[in-house]
Amino acid sequence: MDAEEKVSRYLEKIKKEDKKIKAFIELNPNVLEEAREIDRKIKQRKAGTLAGLAIAIKSNINVRGLRATCASKTLENYVSAYDATVIERIKREDGVIIGMTNMDEFACGSSGETSYFGPTQNPAAPGRIPGGSSSGSAAAVAAQFCDIALGSDTGGSIRNPASHCGVVGLKPTYGLVPRYGLIDLAMSLDQIGPIARDVYFTALMLEVIAGYNPMECTTINVPKQEYSKNLSRNIAGYKIGFAREFEEFTDPKIMGVIKNSLKKLENLGAEIVDVQLPNLGKGLSTYYLTVFVEFFSATRKFDGRRYGYKIEEVCGREVLRRILLGKYISQKEYSGKYYKKALQFRSLIKQELLAALSGVDVIAGPTVPKLPHELGTKIEDPLIMYGYDVLTVPANLAGIPGGVIKAGEAEGIPVGLQIQGKPLEEQRILNVMYALESNSGSRHDEKRI
């Protein structure tokens, strides 16, 4: 099947099903033309590694000519004038951008419900939230609207919806993937990463988007890795850490599924080792204090002078709450009290995670402590919502990579196993996921359409 034909099938499926799912905010009007162009390249054997793959992009990443709305009225009419670095890299490898996906407004949320364009459905668990904030990206992959999607992860925004939607997601090491062109939530935590239906596509996309950008201060200068080529199912002898603290926070139904997949890993030759994460629960407040302050700073440009609306006047409740809290705690009189303290606590959490990782290859555990709630459930207390992130924020605070793969189901709802690794050791995470994936019989070549 050529790229044009595949893209038209995706478009048909989207046309039929996305009214209900709401994975996309906007489709690329030139996608077929672009696919035809790539087909010509494929015939000439000049196409890149993503040749003809349909890629969905989270609406907080700039794609020239498409709207990067951040699912907010604030940027309703903002058409990107430039490509994010990751988009340049995808285009260079001949990926086809199929459209811009739905998300929590400005990536502020873990449910996919705060979008100005309406909530996204979970294709893998109808009636439930898909998780967030990369809700549309995970849903588009789960609903087979695309081959691969890009999400962004500040405190779990790739891993959380990947878990709820039963797909594969990876948050890379902070600085491995350029952020240039990603609209900020919290600059010191944000990372772009792939969401895909299998580990191979996840690895393939990661190797395209990862790598140093000399024009970006926070990218890491390391040699390019060929993650897809180096995928290996052989995890015999891997030491996989598990922390008892995970259980304190997690629904036993989910824990059951997780324990089951740890057994599978043991059967594959890995050794499960106890690690300690005594400060696991303290990550949340550190994380949110950091997010509030950085998000307040990042949104100052939406002052109504350039992009139509002043953010505070048109945004949803959660975005406004974060801006106002950020404004409050960044006041001069509190400067030592919150943000700086958060930065200090952050290094403690990082040390703890790195210490736990030092004796093992990866740490495996649950991704989200609770099953996704039903769409439309009123959750008035933001702390309950924030609680969804308790297991995912530590990786962002420490800057380490974390991958998610479906471990099984609880009450018919997908449950994702989270695998965290040392900085820049994405390959080990991918390998563990790859081993688990082939063990569950969901290999990429079987599911490819």
Next chain:
Amino acid sequence: MRDDEQSESERNAERWIEMKVIIGFEIHEQLNTKTKLYCDSPTNYRDVPPNTHVCEVCTGMPGAKPYPVNQDAIDAAVEIALMLNCEIVKEPIYIQRKHYDYPDLPSGYQRTSLPIGRNGSLSGIGIWEVHLEEDPGKYDPITGKVDYNRSGVPLVEVVTAPEIYSPEDARNFLRELTKVLSYTGKVRPEGGTMRTDTNISIEGGARVEIKNINSIKGAYRALKFEITRQKNLRKRGVAVKRETRAFLEAQMITKTMRVKEEAEDYRYIPDPDIPPLVITSAKIESIKKTMPEAPHLKEQRFIRQYGIKKDDAWAITGEIEMADAFEEVCKEIDPKTAAPFFRHIIKKKLNFDNKTFSESGLTAGDITTILKSMNLGELTASSGELVIRGIIEEHKPALHIIEEKGLKRITEKDVVEKAVEEAIAENQRAVQDYLSGKVEALNFVVGSVMRKTRGRADAQTVLEMLKRKLEK
């Protein structure tokens, strides 16, 4: 009784006038790097239409991130700090976001570094810190339009201790600082880029900040006005409010911008997009090796090394290009001859034309030529001045000017002698008058010789030659 009261208040007034004035400055100057501080857009925004030297970064487009801090700008700030005798901060230097809401600020915050240099001094006045900032865009309140060409242009900010005690001292300090900055060659040479905020208080009164000062003259006028205003308030028994005032240059007054209670909270945070700067000892050493001698040190050295007067040395070191030319000239010319020529002839003309030495087109070579010719008696002092004027006005080399204007003094004896003989032959009556005792009659003959030589002969020489000839 009444008289007593009046004299009492007058005595009070006298006391207010005696009160000590305390002034401090925050001076911003644009650095002349090729590109902006956090992107590759060019900095020569003056020469181009609005919003043409811009990109995603300097217009703060959603998702854009700063490039690594412009190394030339960092080096310039370090050099300026060193020239102001600062200690360079060795610890990581964070770039902070200073948040405020104004149309010229595309991201809603300005990036400003923590101090790069600290604890310096200039002309006996403490320099608290030197740091880097980015210029905002330019907002036109009348059209409501913003030009982002200037947005992101690097600025160096110098903060002084409040150790200046009069508007006159303030003016002298700013002149000296401008001199040091221009010596480094790292700031924009085309004047008018200096922006200054000043703090002023009168002993025992609240501190007032004045913004919008754009020149040394402006600073002087703003301070004069403000001192009078504050003293008048105190005379009437009214307390001076702690506030920020704007200087309105056209009206030469200051006006309240905001009082202390409304003081802005900039909510500084370290910019998460930019790792802190680290300035290594090796870097400091390499900058020290290539940086110019500070003007006051150069002045002292000139006095010592060339034995010239302090006033001459001060004038010559006013501009590094002039100081360099002077040293070049002194390789062939006696400094004691060259120095007054620089100060009284060259500097006078530059001041008159309001030009800098580097703009004038004068070269050490031209000046050496002129001074040599004067020493040899080939050029008179006034011709020397004419040549300087010619070079500056007509942009031609000294020899051309001398040639064209026929300024070379005629020293070839035969030419003068011939003219003298002709003049004697043509003016027999005057010659007879002279010989018969009318001494002044000879002036007429001298005049004739001078006309024949088009003024290039030395009148004294002609006179002596005539006398010799007629006495034979």
